[in-house]
Amino acid sequence: xxxxxxxxxxxxxxxxxxxxxxxxxxxxxxxxVGSNGAGKTTLLRIVATxxxxxxxxxxxxxxxxxxxxxxxxxxxxxxxxQALLYGxxxxxxxxxxxxxxxxxDHRQERVAEALQMVGLLAxxxxxxxxxxxxxxxxxxxxxxxxxxxDVLLLDxxxxxxxxxxxxxxxxxxxxxxxxxxxxxMITHDLAxxxxxxxxxxxxxxxxxxxxVERQEVNAAEFLxxxxxxxxxxxxxxxxxx
Amino acid sequence: xxxxxxxxxxxxxxxxxxxxxxxKDLTMEWHTGQILSVMLVxxxxxxxxxxxxxxxxxxxxxxASTGFLWVTILLAGTLxxxxxxxxxxxxxxxxxxxxxxxxxxxxxxGKVISVIIFTLAMEAILVPIFTAFFNKPFWRPQxxxxxxxxxxxxxxxxxxxxxxxxxTRTREVxxxxxxxxxxxxxxxxxxxxxxxxxxxxxxxxxxVQFAVSLVVAYDxxxxxxxxxxxxxVVEE
Amino acid sequence: MAExxxxxNLNRIVPILNWAAGIMILISLVVIFFYAPVESxxxxxxxxxxxHVGGAWVAAVAFFVALLSxxxxxxxxxxxxxTIAVGSVEIGLVFTSMTIVSGSVWGRxxxxxxxxxxxxxxxxxxxxxxxxxxxxxxxxxxxxxxRSRFAAVYVIAGFVTVIITYLSIRLLRDIHPVILGEASxxxxxxxxxxxxxxxxxxxxxxxxxLTFTVLYLxxxxxxxxxxxxxxxxxxxxxxxxxxxxxx
Numbered sequence: 038x039x040x041x042x043x044x045x046x047x048x049x050x051x052x053x054x055x056x057x058x059x060x061x062x063x064x065x066x067x068x069x070v071g072s073n074g075a076g077k078t079t080l081l082r083i084v085a086t087x088x089x090x091x092x093x094x095x096x097x098x099x100x101x102x103x104x105x106x107x108x109x110x111x112x113x114x115x116x117x118x119q120a121l122l123y124g125x126x127x128x129x130x131x132x133x134x135x136x137x138x139x140x141x142d143h144r145q146e147r148v149a150e151a152l153q154m155v156g157l158l159a160x161x162x163x164x165x166x167x168x169x170x171x172x173x174x175x176x177x178x179x180x181x182x183x184x185x186x187d188v189l190l191l192d193x194x195x196x197x198x199x200x201x202x203x204x205x206x207x208x209x210x211x212x213x214x215x216x217x218x219x220x221x222m223i224t225h226d227l228a229x230x231x232x233x234x235x236x237x238x239x240x241x242x243x244x245x246x247x248x249v250e251r252q253e254v255n256a257a258e259f260l261x262x263x264x265x266x267x268x269x270x271x272x273x274x275x276x277x278x
Numbered sequence: 279x280x281x282x283x284x285x286x287x288x289x290x291x292x293x294x295x296x297x298x299x300x301x302k303d304l305t306m307e308w309h310t311g312q313i314l315s316v317m318l319v320x321x322x323x324x325x326x327x328x329x330x331x332x333x334x335x336x337x338x339x340x341x342a343s344t345g346f347l348w349v350t351i352l353l354a355g356t357l358x359x360x361x362x363x364x365x366x367x368x369x370x371x372x373x374x375x376x377x378x379x380x381x382x383x384x385x386x387x388g389k390v391i392s393v394i395i396f397t398l399a400m401e402a403i404l405v406p407i408f409t410a411f412f413n414k415p416f417w418r419p420q421x422x423x424x425x426x427x428x429x430x431x432x433x434x435x436x437x438x439x440x441x442x443x444x445x446t447r448t449r450e451v452x453x454x455x456x457x458x459x460x461x462x463x464x465x466x467x468x469x470x471x472x473x474x475x476x477x478x479x480x481x482x483x484x485x486v487q488f489a490v491s492l493v494v495a496y497d498x499x500x501x502x503x504x505x506x507x508x509x510x511v512v513e514e
Numbered sequence: 515m516a517e518x519x520x521x522x523n524l525n526r527i528v529p530i531l532n533w534a535a536g537i538m539i540l541i542s543l544v545v546i547f548f549y550a551p552v553e554s555x556x557x558x559x560x561x562x563x564x565x566h567v568g569g570a571w572v573a574a575v576a577f578f579v580a581l582l583s584x585x586x587x588x589x590x591x592x593x594x595x596x597t598i599a600v601g602s603v604e605i606g607l608v609f610t611s612m613t614i615v616s617g618s619v620w621g622r623x624x625x626x627x628x629x630x631x632x633x634x635x636x637x638x639x640x641x642x643x644x645x646x647x648x649x650x651x652x653x654x655x656x657x658x659x660x661r662s663r664f665a666a667v668y669v670i671a672g673f674v675t676v677i678i679t680y681l682s683i684r685l686l687r688d689i690h691p692v693i694l695g696e697a698s699x700x701x702x703x704x705x706x707x708x709x710x711x712x713x714x715x716x717x718x719x720x721x722x723x724l725t726f727t728v729l730y731l732x733x734x735x736x737x738x739x740x741x742x743x744x745x746x747x748x749x750x751x752x753x754x755x756x757x758x759x760x761x
Contacts, residue, residue, distance in 0.1 A: 049658065050752050085377060088514050110379040121374040123302070123365075125309045134305075137298035138378040140291060164309070180374070438671060442664045446654040455650050459643035460671065463678045466636065488685060492678060499674045507667040510588050514659075 038063040038188060038219040039084060044093030045243075046079050053079050055243035056093070063187075066210075066220040066233060071240035072267055077223040080240070081192050084221065085115045098187060111139065113188045114181035118196040120173045121180075124166035128157055128176055131165055132183060139184040151179040156205065171202030178209055189213055191222040195229050207233065227263060231256055239266050295380045299388025300395075306365060307396065313361045317354040317400045324350045325404070329411050343412035344473040347404065348428075348465050355397055355432055356454050359440040362393055367444045376512060386508035389437045390501070397429050420475040427493050428468030432461050434500035441511045464496040516592035524739040531732040535725075542725040550718035562620040568722035569613040570638075572730050574676055576606030577645065581673045584666035593745070594738075596662040599669055600652075601737035603645050605730055610642045633682050641675040648672065 039061040046054040053076040061067045071077050082088040084097060086106040095102040100109040122131050129148055136144040152158040155175035160168070168176065174194065181189065191210075195203055210233050214220055222234070231237065231251065237259065238248045246266045254262065307313055328346040332339035366372045375385060405425075409416045436457055443453045467489040474481040546564045553560035580602040587595035617635070618628050629635065651668055655661040 050749075050756075087373060087376060107379055107381075110377055113377065115374075115377055117373075119370055121370050123306060123369050123371055125306055125365075126302075130305055134298060134302045135374070135378070137301070138295065138375065138380060140294055435671065438667070442651070442667065443654075445660065445664075446651075447656070448654045452650065452654050456647050456668070459640055459647055460675070462640045462643075463637065463675060488682075492682075496674060496678070499677070500671065503671045503674070507588065507670055510663050511667055 038065070038098060039221060040094070040096040041080075041084070042094040044080070044083065044090045044095055046076070046083065046088070047091045053243060054083075054090070057240070057243070057245055059238055059245055059248075061219055061221055063219055064214075064217045066214050066235050067222070068231070068234040068237045069221070069223045069240055070225060070227060070237060070263065071223075073225060075240045076243050077225075077240055078192055081115075081190055081221070081223050085113060085190050086110060111184065112186050113190060114184065114186035115190040116174075116177050116181045116192065116194050118193040120165070120177055122165050122173065122176060125164060127162050127164055128152060128168075129161040131176065132180060135180050135183055141184060147183060151183050155179045155209070170197045171199055171205075174198055174202060175205060175209075178206070182213065187219060189218050189220045191220065191224075193224055193226075194222065195224065195226055203229075227260060228256060231259055239263060241267055292381060292384055295384035296388045296391065299375075299385055300392045303362065303389070303392035304395070307392075312365075313358050313396050314399060316361055317358045317396065318403060320357055321350045321354045321400060321404055322407070324353070325407055325411060340412050340414060343408060343414055344469055344476060346412075347408050347416065348469040348472065350404065351397070351401060351425075351429070352432070352458065352461065352465055353454075354400060355436060356440075356457055358396055358400070359393060359433075359436045359457075360444070360450055360453055362389065362396070363437070363440045363444045364449075372512060382509040382512055383505045385512065386437060386441075386504050389441075390433050390504070393433045393437060394429055397433060398426065401425055401429065414476045416472075416476055418475050418480075420480075421472050424468050424471045424475070424490070424493065427490075427497060428464055431464035431468075431493060431497040431500050434497065434504050435461050435464075438500070438504040438508065438511065441508070464493055464500075467492040467496070516586070516590065516594050519598075520592070520594045524735060524742065528732075528735050528739050531728070531735050535729050535732040538725040538728050542721045545718050545721045549714065551712055551714050553715075556624065559620060559623055562616050564718055564722040566613055566616040566620060567719060568726040569609045569616065571723050572726040573606045573609035573613060574680055575727065576602045576609060576730055577641075577669075577673060577676045580606065580669045584669040587662060587666045591659065591662065593662070596665065597738055597741045598734070599665060601734045601741075603648050603669065604737065605733050607642065607645050609726070609730070610638065610645070614638060614642065634679070637675065637679040637682050641679045644672045644675045 039059070041057050041059040044054055044057045045052065057076075057080060059067075059069075069077055069080070079088065083090050083095065083102070086097075086102055086109070089103045098109045098112050100106075102109070123134070126134070129152065132148040132151055133144060136148055141147055149158065149161075152161050155178055157172060157175055157179070160172065165173070165176065178194075194206060198206065210220065210222075214233070220234075235251050236248060237251065239246045239262075247262065249259065249262070325346070328342070329339065332342065366375075376382075405416045405422070408414070415421070439457050439460065440453055443449055443456060446452055470489045471486045471493070474486050542564075546561055550561060550564065552558060580599045583595045583599035583602065586592075587599065614635075622628055648665065648668055652661055652665050655664060
């Protein structure tokens with residue numbers, strides 16, 4: 038579903054991504070972890086068609102990005118840790134706007150359904166400005182899944198969420214996964230990232246350093262592995278200097 | 279993945295996208311009233327200042343009234359444009375819009391339409407006020423017509439330029455510097471036509487013909503330029 | 515096409531153009547001052563006309579080239595298009611300034627004023643302002659790609675002022691004379707230039723326009739080479755800094 042081959046991204050002389058290879062199969066849930074600045078968000082934005090790669094091939098849903106980006110946008114939904122919602126409009130109006138943009142049928146019902154699913158139906162007429170962080174995140178997920186995308190992209194979705202919101206997000210994600218959606222999530226929260234996915238990839242210094250199957254490791258083992266991968270480069274540098 | 283495995287590409291209605299954007303802008307304004315209130319307060323204050331600036335000479339004030347009207351529209355317009363496009367910037371909502379399967383130029387068309395609506399609303403209030411303050415017939419249909427035509431060109435340039443300036447460091451300061459020279463041709467021509475039609479003796483068509491054609495030509499050029507290049511302004 | 519222009523050996527082309535421009539300037543000075551006939555009504559002052567019209571024409575060409583560069587950049591981003599656009603706008607502004615000043619100097623004896631806000635003079639001033647603002651836009655953006663992109667869009671939108679200026683010269687009755695049309699199509703009042711009235715004038719005008727065009731190309735080539743040197747220097751600097759940091 039998402040095929041990333043040799044993708045690079047340079048800002049001037051600074052290479053953020055140096056050749057990423059990753060294949061996310063249809064219906065799979067893959068988590069990408071890496072330290073801050075490793076390039077995770079950049080990679081996600083490229084997959085989301087918000088940014089163009091400097092080099093390398095990217096196929097989403099069979100379509101080549103960025104050439105056929107318009108064709109595949111209908112099938113992508115993204116949840117960022119920023120709300121990307123209009124604070125001055127109500128929750129229902131926000132969803133209605135995006136329903137119009139995606140030209141969905143039965144707008145009213147779908148909006149109501151989506152609000153129901155994230156537990157915000159009671160607050161639908163309240164301005165989004167007044168929402169807590171958890172409620173914002175829930176509404177964002179509603180917005181991202183409104184058009185039933187085949188691919189769901191998540192950028193640090195757990196940031197700033199309290200326990201209840203976290204649980205809700207977990208539920209939502211496993212439900213989406215069961216529906217057969219392809220999910221690609223980036224996070225630096227190693228514990229969270231591990232639970233829900235089927236595979237984890239580690240992005241380090243602009244490349245995929247390791248990919249492991251969820252079943253093969255437990256949390257402790259993974260933590261150690263992660264430390265190894267990210268530390269070894271620093272140690273090697275330390276030895277030189 | 280092979281050809282047959284591609285997800286279906288959708289063809290969405292262009293006008294529906296434009297309508298969505300216009301509806302959203304109008305709804306936002308309904309909730310906050312920020313754009314109209316800023317434009318109105320500014321223009322009313324300006325009208326009063328003009329009135330007293332030339333208090334000593336009523337005739338001079340009346341003569342300059344057309345100029346005052348268009349200067350007000352010009353300046354209040356930059357305020358309205360800034361507010362309208364800053365709203366997208368502040369909410370980072372443009373990203374979510376860009377992820378939707380829509381034509382980027384539809385965003386431009388939608389924004390132009392909604393800002394034209396706001397600007398015309400402001401002008402609808404300015405016309406009676408200017409007519410009363412300066413005792414000149416700004417309500418004449420030809421004047422209204424050229425007001426509309428001039429506004430179209432101004433906003434077409436305005437949305438394009440403002441979409442760029444809100445992404446820069448110096449935002450509010452840069453906008454007038456870029457927009458004022460660029461829109462002078464249409465504003466000057468429209469002002470000339472306005473002045474002709476509020477005069478005691480209405481002009482012959484041949485006198486205003488060039489100016490009106492210039493306004494129309496400018497409108498067409500700007501809308502086309504914006505339509506074709508907006509994609510490059512909003513996308514990385 | 516971008517790569518071909520990029521690869522041009524500017525170090526060889528620039529000196530050739532420099533010489534060509536120098537020679538053409540000398541030739542056209544001779545032509546303007548000695549070959550062109552004395553104009554019947556205005557006398558020798560009229561000779562400014564050759565600089566004025568030549569400059570105006572090449573300014574329009576320069577801004578048009580900038581427009582084309584902008585279009586090419588948007589279609590397929592390459593630094594060379596951005597540099598050509600910047601250079602062309604810079605040079606276009608110089609020629610526009612020359613046109614405005616020479617026009618004012620020339621008009622003074624006839625109009626009895628240095629300046630007036632007639633449509634044509636107003637429109638060329640607006641055109642000048644629009645392209646000056648180009649540099650303010652560029653100055654406000656740090657990201658290189660965005661700067662070039664926005665500059666390209668601006669140079670496309672701004673071209674409307676060039677169209678309006680040159681149209682108003684052709685179509686409007688104004689204090690500013692029309693020179694390529696009926697001699698009678700001149701303003702009410704204050705000017706007396708009766709239009710092109712001899713083949714020698716046409717030739718002189720063509721020489722002048724040709725010279726200015728060569729001058730434009732020469733300056734542009736120099737500007738391209740200058741930019742290349744600047745880019746090379748910047749790249750070297752970055753490489754040295756990276757090397758130093760690694761140690």
